[in-house]
Amino acid sequence: MGNVEYAISENTLELLYAASNTVNFEKSLEILIEISKSNVGRHDFASERVLYAVPSILYSLTNASHNQHHHIISLCFKLLRNLCAGEIANQNSFLELNGVTVVSNILRSEAVSSSPDKGLIRWGIQVLANVSLAGKQHQHAVWEELYPIGFVSLAKLRSKETCDPLCMVIYTCCDGNPELFRDISSDGGWPLMAEIVRTASSATSFGEDWLKLLLSRICLEESQLPVLFSKLQFVDIPEGEDTDSTVDHHSSEQAFLLQILSEIVNERIRDITISIDVALFLFGVFKKSVGILEHAVRGKSGLPSGSAAVDVLGYSLTILRDICAQDSVGDDRDNAEDVVDQCVTDDDNPFLREWGIWTMRNMLEGNTENQRIVSELKLQGSADVPEISALGLQVEVDQRTGRAKLVNIPSNERS
Template identity: 40%
Template structure:
């Protein structure tokens, strides 16, 4: 083991009242957990001594001492502004970066050293913009991209914390993150999180800023196309959509979704639907394990939540102008009837099993998601109400007001959609009241809603009819 200079040892021993290095560091680490302890150690300039110790503890011969020293620096910089300022003044960013980014540490996959160094930088990054800019200039370098390639959750989380602190309120740094120079860092972080997931929400916050609020979603999405699965999408792309869907669902009222993002998701959905070919009934909801199906599902979920928020009225209008309603109605028409209607039809003695054939749902909840988007778009939008009537979609929507084994909450979403279609629209109300059908079949669960299933004896097509009026 290398000999640590006395000029470093003596201040540590004096502050800890201890005569062995490791024990002194352990005592000081504990002392630095408290606000008063950090303040006292700042008054004794303990940060500069500890940084010198980090430089005097080469890896791997002094790895245990180095880890303790990094832990002490981390604690010293946890909310203590004097230490955070000193860290920048003492060139602490380069000292720590040189340690954790060194080839010997990265190649040895010493996750403890790297994680602790990242936590040091994360604590300092919380001190303000000046600190963040200094850290950013080092973090967006190639060595941190190599760190991001280490597929470990405990490395991904603090790295994401640093990046989010830098870009949260700084659009210039955000733009740099998505530039050709730094984009590989973000891509590798996403790939790591896709492989090992993440423990904290920093990555979600980063993706919300870069992809949902700003216009970089398609850039990031396209960079994740390394080894296509299903000849279309990758697991990393599916993960990106999944994460964004979760974030938007959780924080829809606090995220300003960009029109570009909504358009990009719509285009991806159309592409994914173009290669969809389901040959068996769905066994699960999202995620399904199929990248193409998950891309479809989470794209629908994102559009569903965007269209549910009044603050996105201009985005919804733009999506409607792209033919969103027509696409969704076509998807519904192509599907086989909901399970409760299929069961009703099967009760007929002469039923032809192919009379109500149609495409299968690719996942449990697919039909519900489609109906939800239509219902959300129709809320207080006369143009949407009229478009659905003009495209003969009212009967189709009525058919969705039933329970379905493969679509949880279909009944609730169907009722929501029909309510929005009829509210304040006399023409739509007249269409429902004038329905004429043959061969009625009564089901208790439908009767409670004032509806019944009717089957045309010639076409064998099922319809739902309003009986309450």
Template identity: 40%
Template sequence: MEPKLSGGGVPEEVLQSLLIASDSSSYSLEDCLKFLLESSKTDSGRSDLASKSILPYILRLLPSRHYLNLSLKVLRNLCAGEVSNQISFVEHGGSAILSDLLAEKTKTTEEDLETVRLGLQVLANVVLFGQEKRQRDVWFRFFPERFFSIAKIRRLETCDPLCMILYACFDGCSDLASQLCRISVGLTIVAETIRTSSSVGSVDDNYWLKLLVSRICVEDHCFLQLFSKLYKVVDTVLGHRDETFTSEQVFLLRMVSDIANERIGKVSIPKDTACSILGLFKQSLDVFDFASSSERSELPTGSTIVDVMGYSLVIIRDACAGGSLEELNKENKDSVDTVELLLSSGLIHLLLDLLRKLDPPTTIKRAQHQSPSSSSSSSLNPCPYRGFRRDIVSVIGNCAYRRKEVQDEIRERDGLFLMLQQCVTDDDNPFLREWGLWCVRNLLEGNLENQQVVAELEIQGSADVPKLRQIGLRVEIDPKTSRPKLVNDT
């Protein structure tokens, strides 16, 4: 007599097919699934099970809820890199089955959350590096309602595979990317994943969210729309929002800052995004009370205003990094580059004004016989965070690189001596001296007027000769004019 697998409520055809596929003499459905789970962990095992067409029977097992999570693990493994199983999943309505299944599992119990996690892993294996047809099948079954409800689950275990699915579909289909970015509910889903990751994880915890944010904010033009989704709504009826910055917005800025820094030279921050971030920087300056600033910690400081200020400034620094205007214009002579656009918004004037309002660096304070912790004037302000002065100087230095209009503007605004004062060490600004020297080098390179001004300051004793020598310059008296000039120190 042929052995029969016990499993009340499960179709007999399904039970017997699982028994045959597992080559098992066991009469337990659980044992059979465990055998299939082990077999599906290898490429050869998945290929063998694909030849036996086992996946449709696992799908038919899901609605019965018999060993649901164990069945999902088998299904997840079967779809991991095995194209024939992925195709079979779509052809046999796997997306619809999982959509109905997960709709019931976004509640509270740990078992339900595990089911959601496993279900998402199945879908991720189906769409990742898959054909457009499979990506569309999953997308149209889950967007937007299912994705939105899952995004609101505050668990990294569900957030990571959800972001993997969103990114794979976004990356593979241009019209799906448009739905995610251009339709309000699409960015709302992404905003919810950011809320989840910021509340239960860190910037580095969700690799796929970082890829998604990179595409949306750094390579596309949806930063401001996504940032706006993260304001706190204070009137759910009318949709009014509190314009105070939120921790989720800080999280997004920090992630964009990391992406921009890691990919300097590979991607350029869109011009509208850079201008939006400059606007956030100005907004944070408007609401921040410098006089009350006493704590000088590294970013993130825990103050949303200070963190928005700091990460915005760092993003602007990296957006301004790279080649000269002339080099950039070789690629597109009719294009206004990002730095030009920021400069037209008064960036240099703003930064020089900020530098003048800050306490001098601790090295200068000591030279003036002041306590490093005291202010030289009641009108001067401490740095709002550790590294603020350095970041300002780094932005100016990047903007001045082979841009004569920036070099001239700083001279015309009497900023050369101010920038020379940044070539010192400062307790609150690590690497200030290095950035200061880089900035002065860029201000003097190819600009005779600036070199003349600095040479005269040198003769007057206002500038320090050794610091100039560190950037390859020295002062000489021109025998024809009897005026000081800077020359290359060879």
């Protein structure tokens, strides 16, 4: 026997060799992985009780220091993942054999190691994801094993390949179990959600929708956006600086969160309902962020701009735009005036101006009260626009009509 096989019982090896028709341990796992990719293969292996061998192998390897056997553990995880993909008999066997605990122990240990094997961790999380699809009993078993500390340690890995399946596990466990959604919307759960957003924001891209499903449910459907947004607040503010000043300190993670939510709202504009509390919170973020344009580096690019402050402003505005397309943020003079202001606040960023105009259009369409409010607004003074001044012109208010007009700058006032 090889170094690995000596720790594994004869009965376990015989089961693997009979199912794979080979007497090479590693080769037998590889063959079983391939066969179990099909529904027929998974069903046949369920009747042959192949899955019973795998937790036993993992348990033996962990007792013999699993750090020396990453490759074999990875093969075992891949086999378990395939066996538990929609095959209820295998999913139930995994639960009965205490597989959730065995896999979770390996994941916890690997996540905090000095050089975690992210591929191994990804496959292990995928095992739990497929098992959790079997139903509430399986979901609660996974949740009780890993929430919250185990999940947090996995979320801190800052890896797209582990974060995607982690979001799947969490969403699958919580979907249909409202009490679990309450867990992650509590003091014990916010560190987990904050770490997930931080990891997601550090990745170049996300090819799966589990993150969006999770954030949509928590931030929009459960109206918990204000809490999660605050948990992502930029922490490196100089000591003694006024955090309530008009120049808000926004983090790149806050900007990323609003970016994802803006995509969600835009994609599901016809079937998602945003509570008035979330809408008003976004409007508050927007109003507080407008002041940063006086201090931000301006540019003629869209979002993301590279500036967290500008991105928070822009994404909050795009979400408000889409919310207004389905319903008014509110028939409120201050709301309408603030959005009108944004249409002309940043002359150097046409994207923010365009989104402000679209938001205004959505607020006005079919809303006679908002139309009346805007129609009563008047230009309060002259506008200082450098591009116009360079032509020797300036904008003034016509005292008779209340409308803006271009006039020549007096020669004695020209610079």
